[in-house]
Amino acid sequence: MGYGKSVTVSASRPRTRGLYAAWRRFRSSAWFHLILALVVFGLVLAFIAKPYAVPSGSMENTLQPGDRILVYRLAYLGSQPHTGDVVVFDADSQWGTLPPESPLKAVLRWFASISGFGPTGAHTLVKRVIAGPGQTVSCCSAHGAVVVDGHPLDEPYITHNLPFTPGTLDCSTTPRSQRCFGPVTVPKDSYLVLGDNRANSSDSAFRCRGAPVGDVSCFRWARRSEIVGRVVATLWPIGRWRAF
Template sequence: MTSEASAPPRWRRILGSGWFHLFAAIIVTSLVLSFVAKPYWVPSGSMEQTLEVGDRVIANRLAYLGSGPSSGDIVVFEAGPSWEIGVPDAPDPIRGALRWVGEVTGFGPSGPHTLVKRVIGAPGQTVSCCTESGALMLDGAPLDEPYVYNDLRFEAGVLDCTTEPRSTRCFDEVTVPDASYLMLGDNRAGSSDSAVLCRVAGVSDDCWRWAERDDVVGKVFVTYWPFSRWATF
């Protein structure tokens, strides 16, 4: 019979218990999701063909410590009221549990207002469209965008920024406000993005929908599922 003197210390029994290991795993997972990396399930085709519907990606939450997103970055962010996402679903324990699993693993729905787009303009930069050949312009220089898929129709002299009607690819020059970012989808004709309400002539300046700096979750740096679509950015 084991004597009380030879029994393991209480702290060792606690540290060796399965419940403690489970609790520690939950704490570590929460810290990683909050401060290091966050998995995300791509729900729409707005970033095709860079990201396909159902792709699982990881956003680096440390990418912008002491800095901010740059033009060309693919970013996960929480959409603000101007994005008109709608009223959140009423509380539902089952949906809440499934969403928590999705946010932890990436295999399921992420937050109801979480979007992924490409940064085009950072604070203070000017963005406009288009050049005579239909290119997007950043600070007066045309952007090389090999990632664009399914662009909006543009044909010089037939349907461009000077014709009536003008091409829906066009929008007037805008300067990105402080702590904000102009976001577009790579699938330009299939993306509800920062410029979607501004692609007609005569709209007001408040047509723009900005991604706010405080709402940026992180920079997408890898597609990890399905394995056939593994890619880094």
């Protein structure tokens, strides 16, 4: 009986040594380092920083269609977006009807959401944060500026703004300037976001411009849970590289 036990133990030791030797060989192989690099890269994409493509001209001239931007996903860990931040967010149905998605594409998107490789949402947008929860926003001041909590914003990044001429075409004339909207108080866990290319941006206030005062049902919000992160750099093309 004891002899049988000794045979079992002695047989297991070569197997253990063989497995350990095989693991050491694999650990020193190119395949191991490639897999490790992919895992680390996937974790970085999923939790720290990720490149995105700019989908439209809404943020011109700050960002151009097709620009590759780097989004810092930990930017709002323990903090909130601020006025002036350029953010990427996954737009829900209030931003338009989403195209039908095949089962294969849905699976690939699910894989992307957990691995970091590929887009996380079916409809991803990039806009600039103008106001956050509880803040009151309107347009315009006497000189045509967006007003947040009674203070007009200085927005040198705006291009192609909508027409506004004090006394001739403003928020008190008939017709009103299409630049005008609000006032509106931003709901909880939401953000009012606008494009820098104000005359050609389907943003939070797009459906409300020129609408009657008091109608706030037309506003669309970037929800806190849908914000992927803050844009920190333009990566491509090389000639447009810049940090934010």
